[in-house]
Amino acid sequence: MTSLHGIVEMDDRDLIACAQQGDRQAFTELVCRHQNGVVSLIYRMCGNPQQAEDAAQEAFVRVWQNLNSYKPQHAFRSWLYRIAANAALDSLRRERPSTDLDSLSLADPSTGPERSVEENQRTAQVREAIAHLSPPLRIVLILREYQELSYQEIAEALDIPTGTVMSRLNTARSQLRQELLVLMEEA
């Protein structure tokens, strides 16, 4: 077992290698490092924080179970996000997508009440517009806009050609622009 200090200093590649030998401490460090990315990705897909956390935990369990199929020559993030995207889609199939009202009330307290209401409305509209996209378009958009993956990384994560990534991204953006036209003009 590697010491805690050693683990924190290790890069992802070494952590994965240790986790592949059954080192749970190394795997825990990997989970901590990538929790934010995975939960955010799934949250953007399904729109419910609780559902996102649950699906993210499921995704990490799948990562643990499939660690031996990971090939180091590929980007870990792409591989991880592929599993996360599948977990999100499975979660969406199991439960109806919903927008959590609690998460909408998390506005910046420094702004006035009118501003908060306005922001919440805008946020709800954006989330609704994203939810209206078909899952293949939505996942490409989320990976690019929120997770900031390159086209190549998205292609690897979803196992599709780079050209398909570009065309899906263009379609998703066009649809969003049509749906959010009023908001964009206001901005």
Add this chain to the structure above:
Amino acid sequence: MTSHVLEWLAAYHDGELTINRQRQVEQHLQDCQTCRAELDAIEGLSSLLKADPVPQQTPPQRFAAQVQLRLPRTSPPFPRQNADPLPRWVLSAPLALIVVWAFLQSALWITSFILTADWFLGQRIVLFNSWLASESLPETIGDLLLLNAALLVGTTVLWATWMAFWWTWKQNLGLKLSFNRIQKEV
């Protein structure tokens, strides 16, 4: 003015264009209002999307603990070795040793046979009219046995070294990984 670059604007915004294409787009944007407006729209949409925050998440350590609770108690099988593969010459070393050993053994046995035949028949074969043939048979046989023993010991040492190397690699799944770990811990 050159033709519009609308089809490249999304990739330009995402930083996915080649240097040459990027320069071409930048040059075009300086003069073209239509493309500039399209780029502004793409950037506006991106800002609008990013303005939507992700709700506060469970602290990482707690989240990781929850994941640990969901993991199966037994570790999944990890048969694959992801350590760097051994170089080809290392893998072919035992085969090379066997070939060398077999060749030298054959040479020794053939030599011994001819010399014995030569001694019994009392005929000198020109090929072996050398230091071997100049000595008496017992001395020659003794030399050959000594040579054979040295050969056997040498081959065994090389074989054992190779086996030790192989075993270490197999056990540690690559010394490199262990070395990296030690380095990080130090």
